[in-house]
Amino acid sequence: MPRTDVMKQKGLTLVDAINEALEQEMIRDERVVLLGEDVGANGGVFRVTEGLQKIFGKDRVIDTPLAESGIMGSAIGLAMAGMRPIPEIQFEGFLGPAFDQLTNHAARYRSRTRGAITIPMTVRVPVGGGIHAPELHSDSPEAIYAHTPGLKVVMPCTPVDAKGLLTAAIRDPDPVVFFEPKRVYRSFREEVPEEEYTIPIGQAKVVSEGTDLTVVTWGASVFECLAAIDKLPEDVSIELIDLRTIYPIDLDTIVQSVQKTGRCVIVHEAPKTSGFGAEISSLIQENCFLHLKAPVQRVAGFDTVMPYYKLELDYLPDSKRIAESVTQTLAY
């Protein structure tokens, strides 16, 4: 999709940036194919692949039947044969039917074949709440996939990061689950370099530097955390870390920060129990125990099914809850 005047003036959205990364990688590497439900003629359920079938044709931007297990399984087959497939699963809840293929096949072939067969596949999945959708269309299952050895799990929240990380994912030799926070799809624009570039998978980003407390988060929650920081008194110095890659986790960035600040609040949309925040909290106590000035806190979704939209904003961690947790942790 060519850059429009709007894009030139105001920058790209997450959708534009992902679309551009896909286009550039498809030009660069003929092994890259897209497949999914309505990704071609209709441009995908969130119009992320808009225009790509016109450019690359129906053999490379493939409209599939509605069959997630089949989509995922055949993408794995393509990857086994040396292609670079990018299946799109319309919503994170629809990973359910494809779960067997993704976790029992894609994640394990390198290990099962001792490296003889690998799966260079990038699974694109819109993720998370905040768009007034019901459950299955608003969930945050990243911990489930991070708990599956053999999968890399990425969740960028800015257009610049999305373009660079998606490019890196496509070029990665192993399967990557690329979660796209749908709440951010069109709600934020920024200038994105037009040329192709990569951002390494497994590298967190320090969004703002600080000395009093570390906030670790990812996905759409990054924006809630920024809003929460705005609510705090000006003399409070917060270091905000956007994880960007869930797995492999960038332990160094977190440990360096928490050893400096001594306090940490972790924020994520997924239910609290066994959420990825639990893993981070555990890693912090293993690596920063003597530096801690307060218990590590988690602000998360609740251990319930994602509610329908009238209660959605009560479920999702908002800036108020985050600010309260930060204040309590600072006062500990």
Added chain:
Amino acid sequence: MTSVANSPVNMSLTPTKTTAAQPSKRTGPRASDSLPPSTLVRWLRDMFLIREFENRTAQAYQQAKIGGFCHLYTGQEATAVGTIAALNPDDPIVTAYRDHGHALARGMDPGACMAEMFGKATGCAKGKGGSMHMFDKPNWLFGGHGIVGAQTPLGTGLAFAAKYEVEVMKRGVDGGPAKKKVSLAYLGDGALNQGALHEAMNLAGLYGIPVIYIVENNGYSMGTSIDRGTTMSEDLRKKADAYGIRGEIIDGLDVIDLYDAFKPVVDWCRENQKPAFVDLKTYRYLGHSMSDPQKYRTKEEVDQYKAKDSIDRLAAHLMEDRKGADGKPVLTEQQFMDIQTEVKATVKAALDFAEASPIPDESELYTDVFVNPQPNLSPTCEYTHGAKNPLL
């Protein structure tokens, strides 16, 4: 882009087209002959109710009173009304996410249905399910379901339970007498390609489970036409053949024809305790969901189907062709107008009810995850604006 134009990859992923099989013409007595005119008039009323309900749903959605995703049934009214008319009231049904029509045809209160979409506490699932998750257990509606095809094994299990009651327990699980039942598992044509359906059909064929898989075949799996999405689209009965299941093709646009063809299938499944598969040809007038650019079809195609509208056809039939004992049509124009007035008032009342109903209390976030109360749930649950989990 030259590399693309000269690409050696040219697999032509376009499926081949063949002539489609048509519904068979019936001869002999028709199931609907014995129905009183009042039943046909009620079908007309129910179909019009669904049409009007969906029109007002679309408006409410556009006014952002309904959140989430919303899949309207407009155009397909005859399929829910005609198939459910062939059932006993306690035959279970499951369907997919385009479920408002089934809920209303099954007798769900329109207010509860609308309130559910508004996310209000008075909805059929207390405002926690939304448009895709209409449940009405007293009316034996076991849900709209959001994952394509995933409801079909559930419909199979419901029928399995009924068969188990009859053949093994020889009584109902509720202690009452066992009854021969049939369950309906509705699916869209997109679900034909989901593994779950094929696993369910194999089980049903293998065990002889009295479930009827009804493909509400509106020709499009979201934006993908059926011939681009599934094999043997010209005769889907072949898919049923593969599992030893009786297959039928039925015209779903004329509710009386539909009933005449479908009722014998239901009776046969009930009597013989066997499954069936029905390719029910229908059409949706609106997009897949409220956010569908509909680039995959032409306005002319939609208009062709609107010209065969099921409500218009039934109304014309009752006002012109169908004569009562007195030789006069069973429905006058005035009566039809009265029906429309009543339905519009009913739907308006449903909207008002939904509008006036309360939002679920935020404590509802914690209810019904497990059996209530659940003292160990989320031990640290100070949440939203400082409120405490009331169950702790």
